[in-house]
Amino acid sequence: MRRIFIDADKCDGCKNCMIACMQAHRTDKGNVYSLDLTDKRNESRNHIVCSSDGKYKPVFCRHCEQPECVMSCMSGALTKDPASGHVLYNEKKCGSCFMCVMNCPYGVLKADTATHTKVMKCDFCMDDPEGPSCVRACPKKAIYIEEVEI
Numbered sequence: 208m209r210r211i212f213i214d215a216d217k218c219d220g221c222k223n224c225m226i227a228c229m230q231a232h233r234t235d236k237g238n239v240y241s242l243d244l245t246d247k248r249n250e251s252r253n254h255i256v257c258s259s260d261g262k263y264k265p266v267f268c269r270h271c272e273q274p275e276c277v278m279s280c281m282s283g284a285l286t287k288d289p290a291s292g293h294v295l296y297n298e299k300k301c302g303s304c305f306m307c308v309m310n311c312p313y314g315v316l317k318a319d320t321a322t323h324t325k326v327m328k329c330d331f332c333m334d335d336p337e338g339p340s341c342v343r344a345c346p347k348k349a350i351y352i353e354e355v356e357i
Contacts, residue, residue, distance in 0.1 A: 208291060208292035208293075208354065208355055208356075209291075209331075209338075209352050209353070209354055209355075210269075210270060210292070210352065210353060210355050211267050211268075211270075211329070211331070211339060211341075211342065211350060211351070211352055212350075212351055212352070212353055213264070213265050213267065213349060213350055214348070214349050214350075214351070215262065215263065215264045215265065215349065216349075217347040217348060217349035218255065218262075218263040218264065218265055218347065218349040219263060219347060219349075220255055220257060220263035221346065221347075222255055223341075223344040223345060223346060224251075224253055224255070224265060224341035224342075224344055224345055224350055225251040225253060225254060225255065225341075226239065226242070226244075226251075226344065227239075227340040227341050227343065227344030228251040228252050228253055228329075228340060228341050229242060229244070229249045229250065229251050230242055230340065231332055231335065231340040232249075232250075232252065233248075233249050234248060247319075247320045247321035248321045250319060250320055250321070250327055251327075252268070252327050252328055252329045252330070253265060253266060253267045253268075253315075253329060253341060254266050265349060265350060266313065266314065266315055267315065267329055267341070267350070268294060268315045268316070268328050268329035269313060269315070270287075270292060270293045270294045270329075270331070271294070272292075274287055274294050275307075275310040275311060275312055276294065276307035276308075276310055276311050276316055276328075277294060277307075278310070279306040279307055279309070279310040280306065280307050281302065281304060281306060282300050282301060282302040282304070283297075283300050284296060284297045284298070284299075284300035284301035284302070284307075284326070285297075285307055285326075291331075292355075293330075293331050293333075294328070295330070296326055296328055296330065298325050298326075301324075301325055301326060303318075303323075303324045303325070305318055305326070307326060308326065315328065315329075316328050338352060339352070
């Protein structure tokens, strides 16, 4: 199974990962230079926090072994794929209760900013044969993929 890992010591807070995520999930087509950063629909599924000591930390879905978000999802919108190990989100099943948001121990999941009716979370860029866009966009290689045993 492939998982995203973070080496926070390498992160300089450039936010290329966030822009790449926004570009990968935008509804209108175009290149990154036409990406409207003020459009609430163009929202990143990851974020970067800056600690009080000035260090940056990328925050991504960990696709946990025993995901609290899945266990707290009453509608079945969040599931763990047994083959890939990834936590998947089905927007059509989501009841917008946001129990998953409240139960994520890492503070990764959030309600979308535009409508407040769906959950924003990493989908591992499943539709992209090259893999997660955030990994490819990180100039410092602070975000990387490794194979792990399930």
